[in-house]
Amino acid sequence: MSEDMVLKAGRPQSMSEARTHYCPGCGHGIAHRLIMELVDEMDLRERIIGIAPVGCAVVAYHYFDLDMCEAAHGRAPAVATGIKRVHPDKLVFSYQGDGDLAAIGTNEIIHAANRGELISVIFVNNTCYGMTGGQMAPTTIVGQKTSTTPHGRNLLSEGPPLRVSEMLAQLERVVYAERCMLTTAREIGKAKKAIARSLRCQMEGKGFSIVELLSACPTHWRMNPSDARDYIESRLTKDFPLGVIKNTAWPDEA
Amino acid sequence: MSEDMVLKAGRPQSMSEARTHYCPGCGHGIAHRLIMELVDEMDLRERIIGIAPVGCAVVAYHYFDLDMCEAAHGRAPAVATGIKRVHPDKLVFSYQGDGDLAAIGTNEIIHAANRGELISVIFVNNTCYGMTGGQMAPTTIVGQKTSTTPHGRNLLSEGPPLRVSEMLAQLERVVYAERCMLTTAREIGKAKKAIARSLRCQMEGKGFSIVELLSACPTHWRMNPSDARDYIESRLTKDFPLGVIKNTAWPDEA
Amino acid sequence: MAEIRISGYYCKGCGLCIDACPSQCLRISSSLNDTGVQVAEVVDGGICRGCLQCHAVCPDAAIEILVAARKSQKAAASAGSVGGGQKKSEGAAGDR
Amino acid sequence: MAEIRISGYYCKGCGLCIDACPSQCLRISSSLNDTGVQVAEVVDGGICRGCLQCHAVCPDAAIEILVAARKSQKAAASAGSVGGGQKKSEGAAGDR
Amino acid sequence: MDERILLAGAGGQGALTIGKFIAELLMSKHRVTWFPSYGAEVRGGTAHCHVVISDDEIANPVVEEATALLMMNQPSYLRFRQRLQSDGVLVTNSSMIVLDPPTPASVVVEVAASELASKMGDIRVANMIMLGALNQVKPLMTVDELNGMVDKVLGTSPSKARISDLNKQAFLVGQKEAAVEL
Amino acid sequence: MDERILLAGAGGQGALTIGKFIAELLMSKHRVTWFPSYGAEVRGGTAHCHVVISDDEIANPVVEEATALLMMNQPSYLRFRQRLQSDGVLVTNSSMIVLDPPTPASVVVEVAASELASKMGDIRVANMIMLGALNQVKPLMTVDELNGMVDKVLGTSPSKARISDLNKQAFLVGQKEAAVEL
Amino acid sequence: MIDNGSATSELILMAGNVAAAEGAVRAGCRHYFGYPITPQNDLPEYMSSRMPEIGGTFIQAESELAAISMVHGAAAAGAPAMTSSSSPGISLKQEGLSYMAGSQLPCLLVNVQRAGPGLGDVRCAQGDYFQATRGGGHGDYYHPVLAPYTVQETYDLAYEGLLMAMRYRTPVMILSDQQLGQMMEPVELSPMRPLPDKWPDWALTGAAGGRPRNYIHSYCGRPGELVALNRTLMDKCEQMSRDLLRFESVATDDAELVLVAYGTSARLAKAAVARCRAAGLKVGLLRPITLWPFPSDELAALAEKGKRMLVVEMSWGQMVQDVRLAVNGVVSVGLENTFGGDVPSIGSIVQRIKQELGA
Amino acid sequence: MIDNGSATSELILMAGNVAAAEGAVRAGCRHYFGYPITPQNDLPEYMSSRMPEIGGTFIQAESELAAISMVHGAAAAGAPAMTSSSSPGISLKQEGLSYMAGSQLPCLLVNVQRAGPGLGDVRCAQGDYFQATRGGGHGDYYHPVLAPYTVQETYDLAYEGLLMAMRYRTPVMILSDQQLGQMMEPVELSPMRPLPDKWPDWALTGAAGGRPRNYIHSYCGRPGELVALNRTLMDKCEQMSRDLLRFESVATDDAELVLVAYGTSARLAKAAVARCRAAGLKVGLLRPITLWPFPSDELAALAEKGKRMLVVEMSWGQMVQDVRLAVNGVVSVGLENTFGGDVPSIGSIVQRIKQELGA
Numbered sequence A, B: 001m002s003e004d005m006v007l008k009a010g011r012p013q014s015m016s017e018a019r020t021h022y023c024p025g026c027g028h029g030i031a032h033r034l035i036m037e038l039v040d041e042m043d044l045r046e047r048i049i050g051i052a053p054v055g056c057a058v059v060a061y062h063y064f065d066l067d068m069c070e071a072a073h074g075r076a077p078a079v080a081t082g083i084k085r086v087h088p089d090k091l092v093f094s095y096q097g098d099g100d101l102a103a104i105g106t107n108e109i110i111h112a113a114n115r116g117e118l119i120s121v122i123f124v125n126n127t128c129y130g131m132t133g134g135q136m137a138p139t140t141i142v143g144q145k146t147s148t149t150p151h152g153r154n155l156l157s158e159g160p161p162l163r164v165s166e167m168l169a170q171l172e173r174v175v176y177a178e179r180c181m182l183t184t185a186r187e188i189g190k191a192k193k194a195i196a197r198s199l200r201c202q203m204e205g206k207g208f209s210i211v212e213l214l215s216a217c218p219t220h221w222r223m224n225p226s227d228a229r230d231y232i233e234s235r236l237t238k239d240f241p242l243g244v245i246k247n248t249a250w251p252d253e254a
Numbered sequence C, D: 001m002a003e004i005r006i007s008g009y010y011c012k013g014c015g016l017c018i019d020a021c022p023s024q025c026l027r028i029s030s031s032l033n034d035t036g037v038q039v040a041e042v043v044d045g046g047i048c049r050g051c052l053q054c055h056a057v058c059p060d061a062a063i064e065i066l067v068a069a070r071k072s073q074k075a076a077a078s079a080g081s082v083g084g085g086q087k088k089s090e091g092a093a094g095d096r
Numbered sequence E, F: 001m002d003e004r005i006l007l008a009g010a011g012g013q014g015a016l017t018i019g020k021f022i023a024e025l026l027m028s029k030h031r032v033t034w035f036p037s038y039g040a041e042v043r044g045g046t047a048h049c050h051v052v053i054s055d056d057e058i059a060n061p062v063v064e065e066a067t068a069l070l071m072m073n074q075p076s077y078l079r080f081r082q083r084l085q086s087d088g089v090l091v092t093n094s095s096m097i098v099l100d101p102p103t104p105a106s107v108v109v110e111v112a113a114s115e116l117a118s119k120m121g122d123i124r125v126a127n128m129i130m131l132g133a134l135n136q137v138k139p140l141m142t143v144d145e146l147n148g149m150v151d152k153v154l155g156t157s158p159s160k161a162r163i164s165d166l167n168k169q170a171f172l173v174g175q176k177e178a179a180v181e182l
Numbered sequence G, H: 001m002i003d004n005g006s007a008t009s010e011l012i013l014m015a016g017n018v019a020a021a022e023g024a025v026r027a028g029c030r031h032y033f034g035y036p037i038t039p040q041n042d043l044p045e046y047m048s049s050r051m052p053e054i055g056g057t058f059i060q061a062e063s064e065l066a067a068i069s070m071v072h073g074a075a076a077a078g079a080p081a082m083t084s085s086s087s088p089g090i091s092l093k094q095e096g097l098s099y100m101a102g103s104q105l106p107c108l109l110v111n112v113q114r115a116g117p118g119l120g121d122v123r124c125a126q127g128d129y130f131q132a133t134r135g136g137g138h139g140d141y142y143h144p145v146l147a148p149y150t151v152q153e154t155y156d157l158a159y160e161g162l163l164m165a166m167r168y169r170t171p172v173m174i175l176s177d178q179q180l181g182q183m184m185e186p187v188e189l190s191p192m193r194p195l196p197d198k199w200p201d202w203a204l205t206g207a208a209g210g211r212p213r214n215y216i217h218s219y220c221g222r223p224g225e226l227v228a229l230n231r232t233l234m235d236k237c238e239q240m241s242r243d244l245l246r247f248e249s250v251a252t253d254d255a256e257l258v259l260v261a262y263g264t265s266a267r268l269a270k271a272a273v274a275r276c277r278a279a280g281l282k283v284g285l286l287r288p289i290t291l292w293p294f295p296s297d298e299l300a301a302l303a304e305k306g307k308r309m310l311v312v313e314m315s316w317g318q319m320v321q322d323v324r325l326a327v328n329g330v331v332s333v334g335l336e337n338t339f340g341g342d343v344p345s346i347g348s349i350v351q352r353i354k355q356e357l358g359a
């Protein structure tokens, strides 16, 4: 290394030094990094509190060098509510998987959103239950084979994938909802901007916001990381269209 | 009585002989009668199974002379799912209040609807928790005073009333959703038609359906029955617009 | 002309039927039933049109409406004839 | 021209950076790290444009990109200078 | 003192409120308990409460054998008339209660509380009339104490003056009626 | 018989599968247990299983002191190398394992299973090569038995013929390699 | 209702449920999360007007699950938080309670018991004793369980319970019942405790001021981590057992028969004891005020003196197990119980005492 | 995997979780509702392919709460239904379980215990004993709790448990653990039991055929109704206690010390007994197969003979209470335990036995 070179990009400082337990190519790692980059860039480390879910990201608290809380499976929005009501001056985010948020935690996310809790929800949608072995999630797409839909998800007995972000966007006090995907640098950049916006919603007291991130689970999709990335783009976005679903926080911004 | 007079309207035969415990002017009684009239008229008594909620209608099984099941608070759609999957040839309806369906039971109703369970949900919305003393429900309107919103529901800390039927209508396998009110004979007639349609959805295997009934709780609204009826029409319909919210079962019919 | 019967057992005196009646046939009586409720009653000489509105709004299924046999064969078929205590309706038409 | 460093500790060999690089600077090495993973490495003589795409897609924050000091004062300010172990960024600009 | 009083009426009649009045007024001198009953089964039916006053620790806040019954409507009377101990006092709102089936009580005070209250211009003070009547046959409080409690509960702001006065008067009316009755 | 075998490898390497093979083949003659480990902590790391074979009731399905270790990649070796009892047998996939730090095992069989499998045209049969090697030093099954099991698991439909054959061959290759090694 | 936080020498007539709320408030509770259920509705209803008065937070949660998780969050944020419910709702909080115990988070939880099982009835019962003292949630944990028998004591124990929770970083449960919760009695209030001027060290407040970040969790996937956590919890339980035990002895000294009862049952048992003493019968009462820790040593000591035991409770027989464990076969232990919503009558307890004493 | 329902003289290598599933299937279960949780995922996964094969229903519910309520519905409809989970998920089912017990509804519920409290770890534990045998849900109720210690026994007890559930109209729980659930052993399968040709009388099937309608409920608001229900439940519990007790005695006859252990602990305890017997030590094992009803009389009888007890379990000490209650102070009861995911080693048990016997 030449003496006069500087770091243009590296590990965010708010990320701990631990090596993650995620599988190679897992989207969780990307989502983690984005959040920690923003914590650094927005200088939030001393005034943000995160909630780790029950899911593959269960020990996210080992990776985020922030004040962090565990929540029972699906209850992260309720835990976030409790924290935020005690520390209204702090930023609070919950980090949740699609099983956590869209299955067992459906009630908590809907009511936190309806109350307009001033929290940011980072919703990592990998269309399966990563942690427990890739079972069907509410977000699993029709026909997708998982360990509990051996013949593929069946529309007639299991219903179609649930689009929670769209559902939440219907609620008055949800001011911002966007769906992004963790695939190319460009898309990942958009995801980062969305997360930044969500944090701003809190800072400016606008209301509840959610950023859904379509994220690869190469292990349970039984794909290599590259194929998993491509599958998001080519297949998942059909059921989960990308873009801003709602933005009443800054209607001008799109 | 002259010998040659016949009964044009009376108590439905599927209604038990018990006097209900409902307060004078309570909408539950009307909802009960409508369902039982349809059971008679459609000759369903021997092939229908109902689920009573936890709420003022907790002992609905004493009034409906049908095979009936209790459900834990909020879980009626899950109980209905269990019953329907065992007896797919039978009709299954759940009867639920707004606390039951829209608060503790949000998760169950959403996922039953998303699976497209072939059940009919009769959703009695009286914008409060009748049974436990009139506390705020998710459906309580902004400004409404209840025993847990002594200064009226506050949009900023409690959020706006939740419109569950609209939320469910977003789901693909929800084929029919309508909101009616139990006020005048005319409106009550519409409600009856809506319930009949919902039962037909099941019979014809169309999908999940829900009929929401705006219903008076004179006791906790602290109004006499006439005022309570008028309040539904003049005030509640502003937050809960009437009419067919979705009908993909028979798109031509409205 | 129709005949109205209000069950003093079921009626809770809510008054909704009274509001609903276009012919002012009904009123709250002064007599109490066994639970201490002042039940609804038919006004002496009230002229009932048989419009069923009182029946439709009654939360306690306390009202029976009777009409002359000829006029309403169909209704009788589905609702059962007076005094018929059978639990199953005979040849119910359904509303489809 | 930029310099790329891949941490053999963090890298899990997923290959996403390799796909992402428009200049074909990266590849999977044949050497294993302590967990038995074949990590990514820089191709000898690869010409890095400093586009950061590899960094953006890396799920394990295993990539550092360095540029000549002058060119990137601003970035340095927010990301901290090389080797600077301090945990707080100095005068971070935020992205507002 | 050793009193076990059961007060009952329809939902809005205020039986629970005057039960609380009694308990609050006596709590500085005796031990008291007040225990409501909100039946889940019967809505729009009767509301009732149990007041126990004693100089010993009170074990059971539920009145099984009452020293006094204060009954404001017919269903209450029907439900509780058997709960009076043999030398107990029965006070009824005769505007709404006929003693049928009859009571075996030795002391019976029938006060047309609802009618009297209506005449006074506010049906809601029927309960205070009943309380006055009870107090006549079973002295629990002085008029001053009662007035003090009314002021405490309703406050002394001018806007409350009318209703406060009405309550105080109602108590006196009740006392007088009962005195006549006896 | 009294064997306690620990088999480990990376996620897709099939260590668990051959563990099950052993258990299934021996269960008619001995008592067996097969116990997997799916660590929640480590994803994409090692997968391993414990096979115990005994003529008595098996109390503990977890292998603390192995009579044989079958290790398919370096992390597995690093993690489990200490679990071998002093007279135990170590079989490693030398394509992916260097014996560093060294093993104290008395019997060591290093087979380049991954390379050999690749040469055979299907990397997935590396595990069968390993099984063959193990069987050479610790006879658990006959070739016929093995072949029968392969047929049972994969079926005998023509579409499976190639992969079935490959597996059977792989076993033989493993046996042969080990024989040479020894 | 109570407009300020000053101590009252004056008595205030209060329902047990309200007393529990106000006790917690005066001890410093500013965060209440709950879901309505009879017979404890006046508790959240009171909080819904009380909290705004004092700058606190009242949230009617969407469910009991959400309520306990909101408490989890508020506790993790360093606040002395509270929730309440009744039997079926308490069952729903069991997972959350196990999480809070495992995460070493404080809270005050009130269970105003009703009759079960299932939806049962809203009448009085003590059928949740087992659930409260052992085994409601999964895994090993214990937390203090406080059993008042008057409204005043409900107030006092709520006050102390909240402080106890904060001191030991543990959930604390008040085990009340329908009668105790809905009944009003006069209460003397203590002054409002000043709020602490800083958050606890371990609280999540944003990792400011250069302190290392805090994280709160019960998941322990690293080797040895969960064994270590269990040891910490066991040590804490031992410490709490030593520190917190409370009970009341009534006339046990010369008693041949000792009644054991808590809550509403204890009121009636005490009256029965008084009545029997008046009749010259040698009977006493040991009233556990803490159900966990349980006064086992005291009971064992009484048993050593040959005193037989009679447990009075409103269940099929739950606390009786703890008494049997305590006396360990040294004396016989009888059970006088009701269930299904019925409350024992003093008369029937007296009857039973006479029978036991052959009087 | 198993393509037909015929009995196998041939052995099949099966995981405990799968054996529980297939046992229930062969006893007639055609309705499974569950939610994933480690370490029992192979059970629902197996069911997701098994049920469609035999015309049954598999639903992955949105939560454990929904799963138990679906089971409630299916049971009310007359079907022998099943659910499974592991510790935290079982906590979530407690309200539902109390409802089912109160409503007298049958079901088979498998708890593959993991280590707690809270999220804990997915490793092996027996910390849910209290929850399973008493007090998990609110109110008074008991239901059979079956504790297999091999995969074959898991299969057998699931089969019998489902029939038991239908016979007594009661929930039945299989209390398994991580090791027992995930371990494979050979299993001999029984033939598929023919499905009954009609629904039970009490089932909700539509009130056809002129029968009076059925209704299923636990709410009992009418005077005396809940007391009557409780009496019915108590009678049933008494009946089940008489009918269902099962345990295994190993070398207890001449033993001076009797180990008491279930599940995975029992495997290790048994091995320790064998090892000690070989060394001439007089030690035996009583292995409860039903944890409720508990073999109290048998333990009492052994205690009467002066045999001391040593409980081996993976918890802070839960079953040990039932043993203490059974022997009622007649002999001493020791505890040899692990927790936090650790499994006791045979060596440490042997050590402890030696110590107890002064050998």
Ligand SMILES: Cc1ncc(C[n+]2csc(CCOP(=O)(O)OP(=O)(O)O)c2C)c(N)n1
Pocket: A053, A054, A055, A056, A057, A073, A096, A097, A098, A099, A100, A101, A124, A126, A128, A129, A130, A131, A132, A137, H035, H036, H037, H038, H064, H088, H089, H092
């Ligand atoms: C009450 C409860 N139920 C179930 C589980 C098991 N469980 C752990 S994570 C998980 C789902 C994980 O899926 P998701 O939320 O999508 O996260 P991912 O692992 O895919 O990131 C489940 C069901 C649990 N820990 N607790």
Ligand SMILES: Cc1ncc(C[n+]2csc(CCOP(=O)(O)OP(=O)(O)O)c2C)c(N)n1
Pocket: B053, B054, B055, B056, B057, B073, B096, B097, B098, B099, B100, B101, B124, B126, B128, B129, B130, B131, B132, B137, G035, G036, G037, G038, G064, G088, G089, G092
């Ligand atoms: C788990 C649980 N939580 C709370 C309750 C108490 N509870 C009974 S009914 C009810 C709500 C009733 O409101 P709603 O569903 O709107 O019915 P309504 O009485 O208004 O018809 C509640 C909270 C309960 N029985 N169980």
Ligand code: SF4
Pocket: A021, A022, A023, A025, A026, A027, A028, A056, A126, A130, A131, A216, A217, A218, A219, A220, F043
């Ligand atoms: S299982 Fe899927 S979600 Fe979980 S760490 Fe692996 S790739 Fe990521």
Ligand code: SF4
Pocket: B021, B022, B023, B025, B026, B027, B028, B056, B126, B130, B131, B216, B217, B218, B219, B220, E043
């Ligand atoms: S409380 Fe309201 S909902 Fe309940 S019975 Fe009375 S009026 Fe009806």
Ligand code: SF4
Pocket: C002, C004, C020, C021, C022, C023, C024, C025, C026, C047, C048, C049, C050, C051, C052, C053, C054, C055, C065
């Ligand atoms: S039927 Fe019509 S006219 Fe006759 S009483 Fe009823 S409302 Fe009046």
Ligand code: SF4
Pocket: B025, C006, C010, C011, C012, C013, C014, C015, C016, C017, C018, C039, C040, C057, C058, C059, C060, C061, C062, C063
């Ligand atoms: S509507 Fe029915 S209950 Fe109401 S007053 Fe008329 S008859 Fe009586």
Ligand code: SF4
Pocket: D002, D004, D020, D021, D022, D023, D024, D025, D026, D047, D048, D049, D050, D051, D052, D053, D054, D055, D065
């Ligand atoms: S910065 Fe751009 S050019 Fe350089 S290695 Fe990374 S992707 Fe390739």
Ligand code: SF4
Pocket: A025, D006, D010, D011, D012, D013, D014, D015, D016, D017, D018, D039, D040, D057, D058, D059, D060, D061, D062, D063
């Ligand atoms: S993207 Fe990161 S983890 Fe993946 S190969 Fe490249 S450096 Fe390694």
Ligand SMILES: [Mg+2]
Pocket: A055, A097, A098, A099, A124, A125, A126, A127, A128, A129, A130, A137
């Ligand atoms: Mg997921």
Ligand SMILES: [Mg+2]
Pocket: B055, B097, B098, B099, B124, B125, B126, B127, B128, B129, B130, B137
């Ligand atoms: Mg309601």
